[in-house]
Amino acid sequence: MDEYAVGDAFVLTGFRALRLADSHVGDPVAHRILSRPYRSVPARIREWRARGRLARDREPALYVHEYTSHGVTVRGIVGALELATATEHVHPHEDVNVAQVEQLVERMGAMQLNPAPILLIHEGPADIRTVLDSTTAEPPHFVYTDRADQLHRLWQIRSNDAEHVVRSALRDAHLVIADGHHRFEAAQRLRRLHPGSDWAQTLVMVVDQTDTPLQLGAIHRTVPRLSLATVARTAELLDADWTSQPTSHQALAHLDRALVLHDGAAWGTLRPRQPVGLLVRWLHESLLPAWEVLPETVGHHHSASEAMGRARTATAVLLPSPSFAQVAESARSGHLLPQKASSFQPKPHIGVIMRQLRAVPDGRSAR
Numbered sequence: 001m002d003e004y005a006v007g008d009a010f011v012l013t014g015f016r017a018l019r020l021a022d023s024h025v026g027d028p029v030a031h032r033i034l035s036r037p038y039r040s041v042p043a044r045i046r047e048w049r050a051r052g053r054l055a056r057d058r059e060p061a062l063y064v065h066e067y068t069s070h071g072v073t074v075r076g077i078v079g080a081l082e083l084a085t086a087t088e089h090v091h092p093h094e095d096v097n098v099a100q101v102e103q104l105v106e107r108m109g110a111m112q113l114n115p116a117p118i119l120l121i122h123e124g125p126a127d128i129r130t131v132l133d134s135t136t137a138e139p140p141h142f143v144y145t146d147r148a149d150q151l152h153r154l155w156q157i158r159s160n161d162a163e164h165v166v167r168s169a170l171r172d173a174h175l176v177i178a179d180g181h182h183r184f185e186a187a188q189r190l191r192r193l194h195p196g197s198d199w200a201q202t203l204v205m206v207v208d209q210t211d212t213p214l215q216l217g218a219i220h221r222t223v224p225r226l227s228l229a230t231v232a233r234t235a236e237l238l239d240a241d242w243t244s245q246p247t248s249h250q251a252l253a254h255l256d257r258a259l260v261l262h263d264g265a266a267w268g269t270l271r272p273r274q275p276v277g278l279l280v281r282w283l284h285e286s287l288l289p290a291w292e293v294l295p296e297t298v299g300h301h302h303s304a305s306e307a308m309g310r311a312r313t314a315t316a317v318l319l320p321s322p323s324f325a326q327v328a329e330s331a332r333s334g335h336l337l338p339q340k341a342s343s344f345q346p347k348p349h350i351g352v353i354m355r356q357l358r359a360v361p362d363g364r365s366a367r
Helices: 028-034 038-050 098-111 126-136 160-170 181-193 228-235 248-252 279-290 304-309 324-333
Strands: 017-020 054-056 062-069 072-082 118-122 142-145 151-157 175-179 201-208 215-218 220-223 240-245 259-262 267-272 299-301 315-318 342-345 354-356
Touching: 017 354, 028 038, 038 054, 038 098, 062 126, 072 126, 098 181, 118 181, 126 151, 126 160, 126 201, 151 160, 175 181, 175 324, 181 201, 201 354, 220 304, 228 240, 228 267, 240 248, 248 259, 248 267, 259 279, 267 279, 299 304, 304 315
Parallel strands: 118 201
Antiparallel strands: 017 054, 062 072, 062 151, 072 201, 118 175, 142 151, 215 342, 220 299, 220 315, 240 267, 259 267, 259 315
16 A cells, blocks of 8 residues: 555555456446356356457556547546445435345455446546546557447556645545446445455546536436426425426426426426425425325436326426536535436446456455
8 A cells, every 4th residue: 555545635545457358348248247146247257358359458557538429528547445434425316225235245345346336427627628638648558449439548657756746636625426326336335344455445436527528417316296287286385386388398498497297198387386306306205205106116317308208197397407516516515415316427338447356355345
């Protein structure tokens, strides 16, 4: 451990990347390596490496991963995060499902693998962008377009000076989890279960939102057995304004400041009369209880069209996209948003950079 691990610093270290062969990244068939039974994943990795489908770099390094998907380019620094000192620096903005975390603890422990980095975002210092610019000015060590048409470029940060700059610049950083809330919590539990093992670290990708921002969108809802008549009837009790809208066009014109509801036939908008912060929190903390809806019955959809397509069997509730500032404020405050409150896109495809772990010291896989 070097001097950057002292105190409560954010510590990112190099690792030996495990990489899926270019021709397999983005191919659904390649996901078989990570499929059930999860205890067989380490053996599958050995088999795929023997067949040349997987490669593991000889020396540990920090990496710059730049990827382009549907015209959007994102780049970030990939490394192994020291979990013991991460709590003060890595901030979730959404709640987690405890049962899902427990499942991941068993799955990750059996796989002995970080199959993809947890995405962390921040508004980084200029020193980080300087390292990114100087690194990506050189030819990439690996470049390819995967089977799902995502372009990847990878650089190993081999300069000791560049590593020093990265670690110094990130030492006091505060980062928001964009993707991987459940994996982060599971990794922390595995660290506590297996002290002194490779579970002391987990794989992360640090993205500077002022450099190549991830796109932030809403995750919409569908609510079964909810009528628009119920919404209209409860609006006054909730200090909200309900407005029937004659067309989808007129309803969607209000989506930046109101919930838009559609039951397959009619449209309407629901807006709080007083400021409530993010509407997704208002929905879960005030509206669902008033509508007598159990949160576990609510459906989640990454696109408005998908939610509206389900509107004949449930009422679609379309949400405005939050801003990064709103998400960051929620993370800093510790007042977590409901699960699946936001969607950061695009995410890198699985298999580009993975981290293989050794078995825990007593020879058993975790859990």
